[in-house]
Amino acid sequence: MKILAIESSCDETAAAVTDERKIISSVVATQIEEHKLYGGVVPEIASRRHAEAIVAVVNEALNEADCKLNDIDAIAVTYAPGLIGSLLVGVNFAKGLSLSTGKPLIPVHHLRSHIAANYINNSELKPPFLCLVVSGGHSHIVEVKDYTDYKIVGHTHDDAAGECFDKSARAMGMPYPGGVHLDKVADQGDASEFKLPYPKIEGCPYDFSFSGLKTAVINTLHNAEQKGETVNKTDIAAALRSRVCDMLIDATMKASDDLGYKTIVISGGVSANSELRRRMTEECNKRGYALYYPELKYCGDNAAMVGVQAFYEFKAGNTAISDLNAFATMPIDKLLY
Ligand code: KG4
Ligand code: ZN
Secondary structure, X not given: OEEEEEEOOOOEEEEEEEEOOEEEEEEEEEOHHHHHOOOOOOHHHXXXXXXXXXXXXXXXXXXXXXXXXHHOOEEEEEEEOOOHHHHHHHHHHHHHHHHHHOOOEEEEEHHHHHHHHHHHHOOOOOOOEEEEEEOOOOEEEEEEEEOOEEEEEEEEOOOOHHHHHHHHHHHOOOOOOHHHHHHHHHOOOOHHHOOOOOOOOOOOOOOEOOHHHHHHHHHHHHHHHHOOXXXXXXXXXXXXXXXXXXXXXXXXXXXXXXXXXXXXXXXXXXXXXXXXXXXXXXXXXXXXXXXXXXXXXXXXXXXXXXXXHHHHHHHOOOOEOOOOOOOOOOOOOOOOO
């Protein structure tokens, strides 16, 4: 089943042609260079750039796949969660394509597609498994009971892990998106040079709180600046990366031990983090658990993962009608369209 998938939830305009778990083409036009000027994503600029790029990106995905619209069986689109103005560009474009061609329209939840990024390179992976979903906007531990059946077991009470990395990195003078730069800088540092807090939520062992950690980093930098001292950025980057990994790994391992999962999956932009991958691998090896993570090119936002998840949504009967809307927030375990 050939699916034309579209993604525009944040600052990447992406389109792909997929066939079940196979990627025939995948095109991503990123806006990072422009948002860098402002230190983060400016929603109004993001939606304008999506509107400008979407026709060319979709055409390129079809051309790369050597396909015409007639060869496509269904249109899939990210409809939630994300920046509402950005999502609406993709949703309206996909609705137009679906209406004009008569092909089914498949709405895809952004976090479901991040999880599905793992189906691309791990052909043997199938639910049930436990998934840590960590991106710029989300940090969840999710039971993936089936391809379209989820239960959230842990979530952040404030910032997402990627947001904590990005905002701390910005305070250290790194360009947006800071997470990826911080990961490289941290490789040169000594994490033991800074003692950062380990925020925990009383009675919720699978939940996260990252905002206090971010504040601790920013305060350390400000206090030093006020005293005319310099902070070793590589060391504080290493300490932050290490603490975020402690929190993500401890909660995921506790959830897997308590709930009896022996297959662990990580997904979302932060699943590209080198320390998270390395330490998760060590922890899973120790316990004899299987660990899966996406190829680096499918960790961040892309439409290939949307097409793969759309295949399973279609099989489950989750297609939309022409009144499909976009939603800035939407729990992964609910279908409100
Ligand atoms: O999934 P994604 O592309 O967008 C959202 O859905 O939010 O995730 C982007 C996030 C950003 O916060 C970015 O800094 C982070 O993923 N990220 C990383 C790394 N690469 C991307 N964080 C830590 N280490 C990395 N190597
Ligand atoms: Zn994402």
